[in-house]
Amino acid sequence: MEDSTTYADSRKVVSVAAGEAHTLALTGDGSVYSWGRGTFGRLGTGSEADRLFPSKIEFSSADRGEMVKIVGVSAGAYHSLALSDDGSVWSWGHNTYGQLGVNDENSLVPSLVKGFHGISQTDGSTTKSEKRLKISSVKAGGMMSVAIDDLGSLWIWGNCPSQDTPNEGEEFTLLATHTPLPVWDFHGQIVVKVACGNEHIVALVNSDVTHEGGGDLVCYSWGNNNHGQLGLGDTEVRAAPQMIKTFNTESSWAAYELACGAFHTSILAYKKGDGDFLKSVCWTFGLGENGQLGQGTSKKALHPEIVKSLPVNVWLISIDCGLFHTSVVSSVGDVWSWGMGNGLGLCYEESEGGDALTPRVISCNGQDGSNFPGPIQVACGAAHTVLVADNGYKVWSWGRGRSGVLGNGQVVDFFDLNLVLWPPLDQDFENNEPQTINVTNNDITYEEKSSKDLTEIEKELYIMESYASILHGSIFGRPFEKANDIPVSLMKSGSFDVGKSWDEMLESCDSDTLVRLEMFYRNMLVGLKDKIMKRKIKGMVNECLESSTYTH
Structure with a gap:
């Protein structure tokens, strides 16, 4: 089949996922990139080395003899999952509890999960068919993995909640399995979406059991409940899925999106029969000691409660939970974050x-009320957040x-917006041969030495602008804005005094900006000193080798 993907597809991020200290990005052409901490092989690059910039993951499909196109990604604490367009599941990273779905050690590269087969249950016995099921969705929790197949059945593996309710006095337990197991409680129903935390799972299930669709989505939860993260009004463990009353068939609220932190849960919902599908609200419950519930308190919540500080006239399109923080995005590009470390995690x-007990606004360009254009998705890791906007062509962290883990080439914390190095540098100019540009009577013609045309020249100009913006963001902690950041002397003449403009810029900087500049300078200085030292050592070695040659 002919590949219809374009250059734009390869540069457009359609989905992101964040683990404990790594990030995955899926592009429109089915490629996956990763960056951050490489321990346990969670980046899928073939090594455990950290990656400071996005690096492409290679999916080997020698057994099928065709290219692998990925359509979905998810990240657990130390492992990663990917879903291909043929319904296959790939996994890599940490595998102590079998969360990769293979009976093997940690994997540094993607491995194919082969445990999905048609299963029927009659009279207490289980029959397994040879037909391989196609998976339509994957999700990774702390040390567990879940998947939904194309029939709407739910599968789970890794460090999973025990299906046996503990007796009085017994503690909650997790059971490790590398074999994907069906959740029989939903047999005959259609599971639409699922999320999982460290020890609990939440799922949206279609209430219409006829497989014709059209029914309300009802919400179920099960697993550990020590902080009320199941939203059932108590702290009792649930071995089997139980419906959350706030989002059952009789409820006036319809849930459509969910996310789980370590021990808290967030749900997006709208009011049934309201007629206005441009308005929705965020509900939270579970552990709240770091403000991750956004309720203005550090207390836990046993029932779902609305985050009242969010505006009531917005449609929320994306939500995610880190370990102890939560972020949400509206359809017009408003971004809010709350929880540990002022909502930074x-x-x-x-x-x-301190912690943000209520939502704080994350503004584009550091300006109050400045929205992110073309919002796509937000993803929260243990202590970092990633936002995709500009219709997928820009990524912030x-x-x-x-x-x-922030993908900007640095290893320091950023308390303000920071641009991820996107598109990846190593992909932009590869295989690009030089070309000649002739200017005659103000007409520009291109004598091509490769297959480039004007469109490809424009691509390179866009890439150069992107990297200028990233460099500016690394120094000043915010993206490059043409109207505000180009020195006046440059805009008014063909040349300008660099030194004078630099002095004027420093004079206009506030204290925070000067501190960031100082940090950037120190990091750069350390790198320079390393280079100088390496060259000195190399020179000394060469001198020794030369003197040794003369001696003998």
């Missing part, structure tokens, strides 16, 4: 302030930066 000693 950082610990007290790492952050500029903030929070903890160690191991390169």
